[in-house]
Every structure is written in structure tokens, then in C-alpha cells.
Amino acid sequence: RLVGSEMCIRDRIASPTRTGREEQLQFLRFWAFFNVFVCHGEQWLFFKYPTSHCSTAAVSFFFMLSGLVTALVFYNKDVRLSWREEGKYLWRKVKKIYPLYLFTTLYLFLYTNTESLTALFDVQRFPGQLVRNLLLVQSWSAEGAFSYNGVGWFLSTLMFLSVFNLPVMFLLNKINRRPKGWLLLSGALAGTLFLTAVYCYLTKNLDMDYWQYIFPPARMGEYLGGMLLGMLVCTLKPHLKQGNTVRIVFTVLEVGALGYWFFMLSRAGSPWRSRIFTWLLPNLVLIGVFTCGMGWASSLFRWKPLVCLGDISFECFLIHNVFLVQYAVVHGNETLSQSENAAVFLFCLGMSILLALLIHKFPEKRKKVPQ
Numbered sequence: 001r002l003v004g005s006e007m008c009i010r011d012r013i014a015s016p017t018r019t020g021r022e023e024q025l026q027f028l029r030f031w032a033f034f035n036v037f038v039c040h041g042e043q044w045l046f047f048k049y050p051t052s053h054c055s056t057a058a059v060s061f062f063f064m065l066s067g068l069v070t071a072l073v074f075y076n077k078d079v080r081l082s083w084r085e086e087g088k089y090l091w092r093k094v095k096k097i098y099p100l101y102l103f104t105t106l107y108l109f110l111y112t113n114t115e116s117l118t119a120l121f122d123v124q125r126f127p128g129q130l131v132r133n134l135l136l137v138q139s140w141s142a143e144g145a146f147s148y149n150g151v152g153w154f155l156s157t158l159m160f161l162s163v164f165n166l167p168v169m170f171l172l173n174k175i176n177r178r179p180k181g182w183l184l185l186s187g188a189l190a191g192t193l194f195l196t197a198v199y200c201y202l203t204k205n206l207d208m209d210y211w212q213y214i215f216p217p218a219r220m221g222e223y224l225g226g227m228l229l230g231m232l233v234c235t236l237k238p239h240l241k242q243g244n245t246v247r248i249v250f251t252v253l254e255v256g257a258l259g260y261w262f263f264m265l266s267r268a269g270s271p272w273r274s275r276i277f278t279w280l281l282p283n284l285v286l287i288g289v290f291t292c293g294m295g296w297a298s299s300l301f302r303w304k305p306l307v308c309l310g311d312i313s314f315e316c317f318l319i320h321n322v323f324l325v326q327y328a329v330v331h332g333n334e335t336l337s338q339s340e341n342a343a344v345f346l347f348c349l350g351m352s353i354l355l356a357l358l359i360h361k362f363p364e365k366r367k368k369v370p371q
Helices: 004-014 023-040 054-074 083-111 128-134 152-162 165-176 181-202 216-239 244-264 277-292 296-301 304-311 313-331 338-368
Strands: none
Touching (some): 023 054, 023 277, 023 296, 023 313, 023 338, 054 152, 054 165, 054 216, 054 277, 083 128, 083 152, 083 313, 152 216, 165 181, 165 216, 181 216, 181 277, 216 277, 244 277, 277 296, 296 304, 304 313, 304 338, 313 338
């Protein structure tokens, strides 16, 4: 039983994290999206940037952050395990991501293939790959994993990982309630990172683009690592004293974490390390430090316009390929000047942000309309 001050501490930590939302992390979401955009729009890039691995680092960030947010939502919460609860939980996640995913997938399917529309009405020619994409299972096959809206494989893999959210959080909460539970969680985190490294090494002679990047179980280490990190931050954060000294220390850590992450973009290492392993520590440090949110950099990232960009990062992630693919189909591989590249890059980025903002705000506006 928790009594007195211990109960107060536990309540203060549990309450703010029920939604899994930490304002200072939102802009980091957008920063990760921007790196994906830079990779996909590299042919129009008009400034120097280490593009060779910026997308793989960002994708690893997204998986780890998704795991961490899950831990923040369910930390110190009674998780009920049943098929009914599991089904309700997964259905809520599908409802949140599927409408926009469905639209972008069908749009790019029809836009990039002139025969696609007629094929939809011909049973014998109906595209099986489209069915796999609509069922969000395309990441289970190397063939067609990047078809239509190429970023859809991420959602396919993420939905597989989400199946484990309730049972894993049930277990982690039980471990955390044990004496010195944080030590067990720390050991589990270290073990998870080690096993992920072993997996990457053992698959170095296979098709690494699939077995290390797309194959859903390959991402379990990052996802579970994010969960364990979230549990540790929630457990240890109450013991950090507030004050100027701590604020200065965390500011240095936040700036250092950002610099370390950017520094590693051009130092991915050997091929077997470049898809997952190299990014484990940079993302772990970056997410862990900013989840604490105790430095001035975190305060800056809580600025409303930056939070707003983070809030629409999911929509941007799904939409941006529509504009990039559309422009590439219309204009092909024509050579452009530096200023023309800048115009295309900024136009596609700006339109992605604008449309994402409109889509994100639409449900809020709909709720305000009198019924």
C-alpha cells in the first residue's frame, strides 16, 4: 500500500501522463517527419543535409516514441486483459489512422496507374496488392511493401506492434510495483537493446532492406525499448529536484541530445548497423531527455506554433507522398535550377502542412457546429 507522500507522488505522475502527451515531444515528431520528407524529396533538395540515413533514423525514432507514448498512457494503470478489451483497443487505433490512410492509398493507386480504375471493377484483374495494403498487411511481404502510398508499410508494422500493448503494459506495471522494480526495467531495457543488435548482426547476409527495416518483428526491440524507457522516466522523474541547477543541466543534456542525433546522421556505420542499431542510442537519449522536459529547450518546444506542427505530423507523414509523387509523375526527372528545386521542395512541404492542418482541425470544427 502507498500512503502519504508516496501516494501523492504517484498520483502526480500518473495523472499528467494519462494521454501520453508531453508537449515538448510534439515538435520532435515534426522534426522526424521533416527528415522523412527530406529523404523522399531529395531530388529537389536545395541545401546541404546528410540525407543518406535521415529517414531510417527518423523511422526508428517514430517506433521508439510510439512505444514510449504507450507506456505514458498506461503507466500505473490497471490494464484488463481479455479478447474484448484487446479488440476494443485495436479498433480505436484503427479508427484513428485508417480514414486518411485509405484516402491516400486509393488516390495514389488510381493516380499512378491509368488502368487501375477499370481493374477495380474486374474480378479477374482486381489487384491483390491493393487488398494487402487496405488490410494493412503489406509489411509482411518484401514485394509491394512500398506500393502506392509508400509510407503505409510503417502503419502496417505499427499495427502489429500495437497488438502487444495491453499484455506488455500489464506485465511492466506489475514489474514496476515490485521493490526496486526500476532496476528490473533497466535490465530489461539493456537486454532488449542487446537482442536487437544481435538480430541485426545475424540478418546481415539477408535482404536487410526488408528483414531489418520493414519486417514487423524486427521493430519489436525499438518499440519495447520505448515502452521500457517511458516506464523508467515516469518512475524516476519524481525524484529529480526542481531548480535552476537542474534546469541548466537538462538544458545542456537537451542540446547535447539534439547535437548527438544530428551528428550520427552521417555516421551510420556498416550496412548491418545503419537501419536500426546505429539509431538505438541516439533516439533513446533524445526521447528520454526530452520526456523529462526540464530544460530550456523543452520550454522552447512547448511554444504553441511548434506544438501545432507536431500535432499534425501524422497527417503530414501520410499526405506528403501524394504531393511528391504527383509532382514527379507530371514533371518526370527534368533538371531544375537551384531556385526551382527550392520552389518545388517548399511548395510540396507547405502544401503538406496546410492540408494536414485542415484535416487535423476538421473534427474540432465539426464538434462546434450546433446539431
